[in-house]
Amino acid sequence: MNHALQGxxxxxxxxxxxxxxxxxxxxxxxxxxxxxxxxxxxxxxRLYAETQPDMLVMDxxxxxxxxxxALERLLVWEAKARVLMLSAHHDDIVPVRALRLGASGYLCxxxxxxxFLRAVGQVAGGRRYLDPExxxxxxxxxxxxxxxxxxxxxxxxxxxxxxxxxxxxxxxxAGDFCLSPSTVGTHLYNIKQxxxxxxxxxLTLVAVHNGLIEA
Amino acid sequence: MIANRRRLSLHxxxxxxxxxxxxxxxxxxxxxxxxxxxxxxxxEVEAANRVSVQWLKALVGELNEVPPSALPIRLLGVVRxxxxxxxxxxxxxxxxxxxxYHSPPPTYKAGxxxxxxxxxxxxxxxxxxxxxxxxxxxxxxPDASRSVIDAWDDLLAMAGWALALLxxxxxxxxxxxxxxxxxxxxxxxxxxxxxxxxxxxRLPVFATPELxxxxxxxxxxxxxxxxxxxxxxxxxxxxxxxxxMQGHLEEERRSIARELHDELAQGxxxxxxxxxxxxxxxxxxxxxxxxxQSIVGVTGDMQQGVxxxxxxxxPLSxxxxxxALERLLGAWRTQHEEIELSVDLxxxxxxxxxxxxxxxxxxxxxxxxxxxxxxxxSRAELxxxxxxxxxxxxxxxxxxGRDGRPSAxxxxxxxxxxxxxxxxxxxxxxxxxTPADGGFCLLATLPDLILSEEVS
Numbered sequence: 001m002n003h004a005l006q007g008x009x010x011x012x013x014x015x016x017x018x019x020x021x022x023x024x025x026x027x028x029x030x031x032x033x034x035x036x037x038x039x040x041x042x043x044x045x046r047l048y049a050e051t052q053p054d055m056l057v058m059d060x061x062x063x064x065x066x067x068x069x070a071l072e073r074l075l076v077w078e079a080k081a082r083v084l085m086l087s088a089h090h091d092d093i094v095p096v097r098a099l100r101l102g103a104s105g106y107l108c109x110x111x112x113x114x115x116f117l118r119a120v121g122q123v124a125g126g127r128r129y130l131d132p133e134x135x136x137x138x139x140x141x142x143x144x145x146x147x148x149x150x151x152x153x154x155x156x157x158x159x160x161x162x163x164x165x166x167x168x169x170x171x172x173x174a175g176d177f178c179l180s181p182s183t184v185g186t187h188l189y190n191i192k193q194x195x196x197x198x199x200x201x202x203l204t205l206v207a208v209h210n211g212l213i214e215a
Numbered sequence: 216m217i218a219n220r221r222r223l224s225l226h227x228x229x230x231x232x233x234x235x236x237x238x239x240x241x242x243x244x245x246x247x248x249x250x251x252x253x254x255x256x257x258x259e260v261e262a263a264n265r266v267s268v269q270w271l272k273a274l275v276g277e278l279n280e281v282p283p284s285a286l287p288i289r290l291l292g293v294v295r296x297x298x299x300x301x302x303x304x305x306x307x308x309x310x311x312x313x314x315x316y317h318s319p320p321p322t323y324k325a326g327x328x329x330x331x332x333x334x335x336x337x338x339x340x341x342x343x344x345x346x347x348x349x350x351x352x353x354x355x356x357p358d359a360s361r362s363v364i365d366a367w368d369d370l371l372a373m374a375g376w377a378l379a380l381l382x383x384x385x386x387x388x389x390x391x392x393x394x395x396x397x398x399x400x401x402x403x404x405x406x407x408x409x410x411x412x413x414x415x416x417r418l419p420v421f422a423t424p425e426l427x428x429x430x431x432x433x434x435x436x437x438x439x440x441x442x443x444x445x446x447x448x449x450x451x452x453x454x455x456x457x458x459x460m461q462g463h464l465e466e467e468r469r470s471i472a473r474e475l476h477d478e479l480a481q482g483x484x485x486x487x488x489x490x491x492x493x494x495x496x497x498x499x500x501x502x503x504x505x506x507x508q509s510i511v512g513v514t515g516d517m518q519q520g521v522x523x524x525x526x527x528x529x530p531l532s533x534x535x536x537x538x539a540l541e542r543l544l545g546a547w548r549t550q551h552e553e554i555e556l557s558v559d560l561x562x563x564x565x566x567x568x569x570x571x572x573x574x575x576x577x578x579x580x581x582x583x584x585x586x587x588x589x590x591x592x593s594r595a596e597l598x599x600x601x602x603x604x605x606x607x608x609x610x611x612x613x614x615x616g617r618d619g620r621p622s623a624x625x626x627x628x629x630x631x632x633x634x635x636x637x638x639x640x641x642x643x644x645x646x647x648x649t650p651a652d653g654g655f656c657l658l659a660t661l662p663d664l665i666l667s668e669e670v671s
Binding site for chain 2: 028110196205
């Protein structure tokens, strides 16, 4: 047992209970203290306020508003929050987004347990962390000034885009984000313009092709 | 007038032509007959005239001894019973020119006459013969009018027969044509039926050799036509089936990918984390820690495997396709530095269906291979562009054109036939051209529609 994370208070947010269990055991094994578990973005924000952890470990894709929107909300409320984002995807867009939004770290869920613990340690220590597997793609995306139209979406539009691409309706998304359907409709209009898509099937395809959601 | 003639049926027209020909022939015959008749009349009248003159001369010789005072009585006594002498009118003139006697008009066909044109045509010219008898004059005037009337009567009779003959010729030729061309009605009906889409129409083989050939040609054409239509229907059906299957396949892939990602990948992540937790807690239990370590390692491999499967299930995106194409071109360039390759890629941002992307890669690869193998070119140019829902590949070289190059026909081997099938399977078009200034050009156009969109 190493105790690299001794005394660090961690909040876990992931919609898979068994995954949370695994991470919890790993974290506790390294000496950390898991102060709460959330299964959706809204819960994560609420629990963060309640438990005031040292850091939040949060999956990008979750029911409700999802990880990115939760991150945005949380940082509005607590700008100094340290958040390590997890994702099952390995593209460059979501990590860049997350890091721009203010996430302290970004880790691919496929990473080895030790890598996960190291990432948590880095973020808890106030440093930033980027999955080595993604680092190159992210750096290149930044350097080459990617022409991917998805990059032109605003944070809000991206969040709405991801939800719509998952097949949720405008009303569902409006409910998730506590927005009026007409606002979501406006976002949808802008998204379609920027991505040059005509219908939701194409929208999904763009998301799939960019690795934002699984096919 | 012309419109009127057009309205006549073929039968009538051919009948008229026949009848006209026969009529011309008859007219020529009539002309010949007229000529002959004219000569005959001439000879006949002349012969009659001569005989009459000789006979009259002999008669007149006998009257020479008669005293002049009794002469008129004696002459008239001789002449009067004679009446006309074989188509010659007789006239006796007194010394002062008075007519003492004129033979009576002919009794044969008395009172009849012929149209003046006909008479003018046939009547020979004869000068009257004058025989002096003492102081009197005997005038013998040849008169062909009776022969001309005979000829006229003959002509009328022949004309009647000729008209009857012409009528028969017209009627018979029309009937014969009617019979011979009756199959044309069937041919036209068959063409009309075929024209209105009934491709099962066939013609019987007609007895007339020409029409027999016509019907065989028609039936052959109809067979080809219905085969082609059947082929089209089959191809369309196959295409539709393929499209649907492709759609189902995509749907299936998607759900498998979702399952893999949502359930399996998360499960593996969980197992990995749990195994990691066991490793953490079993430092003093090597018998537990080492298998747990193995689990961590194996789950890592499994995650890599899931990632690979997900990547294969995921359609080639533009971002995945462009690098693949670049890789292909880069590899080719390093292998064939002797050929200068210029590339213009305009792939746009929209995702490309997997099959299209694969086809493009394969077509470019095969096209480049052919350039190396067959063209002897020093320069090649590749353009890939997307426009209005179509993706176009244009690959040109400056080699020696089509010489020794396989054609686009199926079975020609090399890459082109396979390329053609690949393009056809996607309902695209493939063309090969040899520009005027030499070289060889391949032009493939593929629809870059998104199949899954249509199915969903």
